[in-house]
Amino acid sequence: MRIDYHMHFEYGSYDVDWVQGFFDHAGKRGIDEIGISEHTHGFIEFKDLYYDELVLNETVVGQFQRKWLTKNKFRYSLKDYLQFMKLLKEKGYAVKTGIEVCNFQNQERVKAILAEYQFDYVIGSIHFLKGWGYDFADIKFVWDQYKLQDMYEWYTAEVEALCAAGVYDILGHPFNIRLFKNFPEFDVQPYLERVAAAVSQAGMAIDINTGTLYRYPVQEISPYPDFMKTARRYDLPIILSSDAHRPEDCGRHIDMAIEYAKGFGYDELLVFTNRKAVAHKIT
């Protein structure tokens, strides 16, 4: 079984013409099943959470993020999305309905929003540290304003809070904080252990994501090898993904992700249906 469980339709719209390309590329790359994981910032239900929790003041970061929130965000309701996914399934597409939720502080609110809808799986991803979107190239100067070890501490604490919320099936792209090549010189192993322990305790899986390989300067699969070794030791299950935002990226480098996972001793991945996971051999 070969899957790609983390991708976004958001550069287009919910129509079969746009999404067909994703399925075409999945087919060409031998992917048996894809899963869509729309960002929560695509949905009106989550709008208040972003306005409550992001830095939106008069600083450069605040101004950038304010503008970001007005670009192509909150266009649909969750109902629109789920209806479209139901239509695709009815048409016979091999597809699962996921969602990628940002690391909000108000997990109770997230829980209440999600409780009304049936997803196949829910990904929780750390995208913000203290209200700052650390993967935005336009405001990456913030990386130089803090000690990297403090950022690792914040990142780890965010993972711990997210896992403890009991809302998520999968941790998205673990340790993608390496994306702009801010590499630590201190001992990171305690952070890797804490993240692996939190994921394990929550019964979650990790997302082996090639997006950081072809979309960011670091050009490596997430999670990076040191966390893969730790994850394997904790026996954390995996999914594979491309983090595609465009049809032609669906399934991109999944063959590499498979070799990568196998290199750490993985021979199974998880397939999700209605929040239930079943392990399948990676082929």
Ligand SMILES: [Zn+2]
């Ligand atoms: Zn993400």
Ligand SMILES: [Zn+2]
């Ligand atoms: Zn994503």
